[in-house]
Amino acid sequence: MADSxxxxxxxxxxxxxxxxxxISVVICTYNNCDxxxxxxxxxxxxxxxxxxxxxxxxxxxxSSDSTARIIEEFSRNSPFRVRHCFQSEQGLSAARNxxxxxxxxxxxxFTDDDADIQSNWLSEFVLAISENAPDALFSxxxxxxDKPKPWWYLERYGAFxxxxxxxxxxxxxxxxxxxxxxxxxxCRRDILMQYGGFSDQLGRKGESLLAGEETLIxxxxxxxxxxxxxxxxxxxxxxxKDVEYTEEFFxxxxxxxxxxxxxxxxxxxxRRIFGRAIYPLSLSIRSVVMGSLGLLVSLRPGxxxxxxYNKLQVMRNWKMLRLWIIGWGRQ
Numbered sequence: 001m002a003d004s005x006x007x008x009x010x011x012x013x014x015x016x017x018x019x020x021x022x023i024s025v026v027i028c029t030y031n032n033c034d035x036x037x038x039x040x041x042x043x044x045x046x047x048x049x050x051x052x053x054x055x056x057x058x059x060x061x062x063s064s065d066s067t068a069r070i071i072e073e074f075s076r077n078s079p080f081r082v083r084h085c086f087q088s089e090q091g092l093s094a095a096r097n098x099x100x101x102x103x104x105x106x107x108x109x110f111t112d113d114d115a116d117i118q119s120n121w122l123s124e125f126v127l128a129i130s131e132n133a134p135d136a137l138f139s140x141x142x143x144x145x146d147k148p149k150p151w152w153y154l155e156r157y158g159a160f161x162x163x164x165x166x167x168x169x170x171x172x173x174x175x176x177x178x179x180x181x182x183x184x185x186x187c188r189r190d191i192l193m194q195y196g197g198f199s200d201q202l203g204r205k206g207e208s209l210l211a212g213e214e215t216l217i218x219x220x221x222x223x224x225x226x227x228x229x230x231x232x233x234x235x236x237x238x239x240x241k242d243v244e245y246t247e248e249f250f251x252x253x254x255x256x257x258x259x260x261x262x263x264x265x266x267x268x269x270x271r272r273i274f275g276r277a278i279y280p281l282s283l284s285i286r287s288v289v290m291g292s293l294g295l296l297v298s299l300r301p302g303x304x305x306x307x308x309y310n311k312l313q314v315m316r317n318w319k320m321l322r323l324w325i326i327g328w329g330r331q
Contacts (some may be wrong), residue, residue: 021081022053023125023186024105028087028095029113030061033070035239040074042117054122055081057102059095062088092182093198093213100189100197109186110214116144116237124234125186128170135226136187136218138180140165140235150245152308160253162238170231176222182214184236187221195220201263212260219268247308254312258284258320262328274327281324287317 025043029036036058043056056078058071068086075082087098100108109125111117128137141164162181198213221228243249262280269277291313298307 019052021055021105022129023055023107023109023122024099024103024189025054025056025080025122026059026096026099026103026108026110027056027113027115028059028061028092028099029063029067030090030095031063031065031067032113032241033063033066035241036067036113037070037074038239039111039113039115039117040070040078042119043122044074044078044080045119046117046122047119048123048126051079052081053126055083055103055105057083057085057099059085059087059099061092061095062086062090091200093200096213097197097200100192103189106189107186108189108192110182110184111236112183112238114239114241115183116239118235121234121236124231128229128231128234129186132229133227134229135191136180136185136221137229137231138164138185139230140232141181141184142235142237144237144239146240147245150247150250152247152250152305154305154309156309157250157254160250160257161240161244166230166232168232170229170233173228173230174222176219178230179215179218180228180230183238184234185214187217191221191226192217212264215260215264216267219264251312251315255315255319258316259323259328262320262323276324276327280320284317284321284324288314288321291317 087095265280266277271278294310
């Protein structure tokens with residue numbers, strides 16, 4: 001984890017006490033002050049019997065808007081202890097790793113500056129931890145559509161909008177198909193420290209839309225047979241920005257996801273050639289062929305959404321193939 005200056009706006013109230021919070025809530029933010037203000041206000045309104053169980057860490061990742069002022073106001077009015085960190089190194093992983101270094105909680109609970117927080121969010125996480133003592137836990141994420149869905153939207157794009165719902169019953173995770181997302185997951189701090197924090201090869205950096213740094217943590221937890229709990233009773237919402245409704249933004253996010261996917265496949269690969277995982281090579285070639293054929297079929301009238309999807313598939317997998325050839329993400 002990179003070293004960087006930590007600026008604490010509020011005095012560390014734990015300095016004279018052996019008591020540590022149970023949960024450190026982590027929000028990393030970059031030039032999204034209006035939405036951040038709403039999320040922080042909702043966190044302040046969370047109902048919990050013992051506020052000392054919670055601390056909130058807000059990492060300003062080099063913002064140029066009014067983020068600092070918003071955090072200062074929150075630190076003065078919040079019922080929870082607040083830590084304000086400034087991370088000059090651009091990137092979500094760098095910001096999360098700073099929070100990991102600053103946190104005093106036994107668990108770190110991650111969310112985003114565009115999350116819609118319900119009043120029972122913290123109390124449900126505290127209850128789930130006290131009843132199950134998991135190594136990691138996470139809950140549902142729903143998308144807040146305050147505009148009509150774009151014409152090109154398909155339900156298969158749900159994960160790209162950070163939608164997550166594995167049902168109404170809690171269960172332990174033992175398969176990669178039930179991964180968590182960064183907007184609503186919690187993990188023991190000592191395990192994250194043991195793993196070295198979040199990979200700086202992944203995660204958003206400025207205008208880059210790479211992702212997958214929490215997925216890598218998820219894979220490590222599974223590999224080590226850690227206790228991972230899904231429970232549905234602490235959902236958060238995802239407030240969409242205007243840009244997230246646009247074709248251009250979604251196309252960039254979908255195609256850039258090839259790099260994240262390739263990196264993760266290289267991590268878990270068993271079969272390799274020239275230091276590269278074999279599976280993404282076969283996957284990308286097959287997907288380019290199938291996507292091209294699908295694109296031809298979708299040229300018929302009335303299939304514009306399917307045409308859009310097939311074009312994305314071709315673009316994404318061509319990018320994966322090019323990255324595989326140059327050896328990007330080799331382990």
